[in-house]
Amino acid sequence: MSVTHARAEPSIAGVGDYLELMKPRVMSLVVFTALVGLLIAPGHVHPVIGATALLCIAVGAGAAGALNMWYDADIDARMGRTAARPIPAGRLAPGEALAFGLTLAVGSVVVLGLLVNVVAAALLAGTIAFYVVVYTMWLKRLTPQNIVIGGAAGALPPAIGWAAATGSLAFEPVILFLIIFFWTPPHFWALSLFRCADYARAGIPMLPVVAGERETRRQILLYALILAPLGAAPWLLGYAGARYGVVALVAGAAMIAFALRLRAEAPDATANKHAASKRLFGFSILYLFLLFAMLLVDHTAAVLAGHLA
Amino acid sequence: MTTTDAIMTDANDGAKAEPKPQPGIRLTDAQLRARRARSIAIALALGVLAVLFYIVTLVKGPGVLVRPL
Numbered sequence: 001m002s003v004t005h006a007r008a009e010p011s012i013a014g015v016g017d018y019l020e021l022m023k024p025r026v027m028s029l030v031v032f033t034a035l036v037g038l039l040i041a042p043g044h045v046h047p048v049i050g051a052t053a054l055l056c057i058a059v060g061a062g063a064a065g066a067l068n069m070w071y072d073a074d075i076d077a078r079m080g081r082t083a084a085r086p087i088p089a090g091r092l093a094p095g096e097a098l099a100f101g102l103t104l105a106v107g108s109v110v111v112l113g114l115l116v117n118v119v120a121a122a123l124l125a126g127t128i129a130f131y132v133v134v135y136t137m138w139l140k141r142l143t144p145q146n147i148v149i150g151g152a153a154g155a156l157p158p159a160i161g162w163a164a165a166t167g168s169l170a171f172e173p174v175i176l177f178l179i180i181f182f183w184t185p186p187h188f189w190a191l192s193l194f195r196c197a198d199y200a201r202a203g204i205p206m207l208p209v210v211a212g213e214r215e216t217r218r219q220i221l222l223y224a225l226i227l228a229p230l231g232a233a234p235w236l237l238g239y240a241g242a243r244y245g246v247v248a249l250v251a252g253a254a255m256i257a258f259a260l261r262l263r264a265e266a267p268d269a270t271a272n273k274h275a276a277s278k279r280l281f282g283f284s285i286l287y288l289f290l291l292f293a294m295l296l297v298d299h300t301a302a303v304l305a306g307h308l309a
Numbered sequence: 310m311t312t313t314d315a316i317m318t319d320a321n322d323g324a325k326a327e328p329k330p331q332p333g334i335r336l337t338d339a340q341l342r343a344r345r346a347r348s349i350a351i352a353l354a355l356g357v358l359a360v361l362f363y364i365v366t367l368v369k370g371p372g373v374l375v376r377p378l
Contacts, residue, residue: 010334010336052361
């Protein structure tokens with residue numbers, strides 16, 4: 001038996017390629033939701049400890065992104081949206097991405113455990129493992145429910161932020177988790193509607209590829225109907241004030257309206273075929289940002305009012 | 310050709326020939342630049358980590374080793 005030892009070419013990967021591996025846009029949403037979880041938690045967290053927690057959560061999210069790009073390099077190469085990523089574009093070797101991702105994953109969890117607390121570190125470790133192993137390696141290529149179940153990883157950052165501040169969990173971060181969890185399917189299915197050909201070419205069983213556009217639009221509406229009242233739950237349960245409640249109800253109603261328009265849109269072959277799905281996709285990002293920003297505004301206003309009183 | 314002739318010929322060739330390149334990988338300019346940028350980034354990251362541990366130690370004081378579950 002002959003064994004060929006291929007000598008690796010010296011790397012030409014720049015710092016920017018490594019930063020791109022960390023999916024900075026996803027990371028920004030993770031950091032923002034974690035920040036809200038951290039700040040609305042009861043008690044006081046020292047700014048340095050809070051910033052350290054956010055840094056670790058950001059790096060942990062980047063590690064998950066890098067490991068995802070390492071494992072999915074083959075399907076990334078077949079999709080227009082992802083073909084220019086560092087590995088399929090040939091700027092970075094898969095082994096480099098794997099080593100980078102593992103180093104950041106271990107480093108972020110260890111530093112969070114040492115400098116903040118063990119509960120937050122355990123949650124971060126679980127989130128990274130869930131995203132990489134359960135979503136990327138297992139569900140993504142197996143079932144159209146991939147992003148439904150895998151969405152749990154993206155929904156955990158507010159809980160990690162809360163745990164970083166308090167050292168424990170409560171019902172309130174669970175509500176925040178549920179909001180992001182039920183937000184994920186309409187968000188990603190709207191994307192997959194106008195990227196359906198890409199996903200089909202890559203062999204990823206996204207819902208529109210497997211069950212068709214009509215069924216996808218129906219399920220987006222169902223999730224929007226669950227999401228709207230869930231978005232208002234922090235106000236209904238007394239965790240947030242009327243300011244938040246009004247914004248959550250209006251934004252939730254808009255989300256349902258966008259989903260209804262998407263459901264009503266005829267799946268014909270006109271040039272503007274995916275206008276409704278693109279609008280819903282764009283609004284879904286604004287929706288999540290609005291809800292979490294309002295939680296922060298509401299909490300800050302309540303704290304200021306308390307100080308003044 | 311005698312052994313002495315062969316040795317003389319080798320010696321003359323050696324005097325004229327360019328020095329043989331050392332075996333191993335020669336990095337191109339682009340690879341050298343990329344490696345330098347990566348090295349600087351790693352150094353900065355390690356520096357930030359060291360400063361972070363130092364500051365957190367100051368903030369937490371004697372309680373820095375207390376990490377309740």
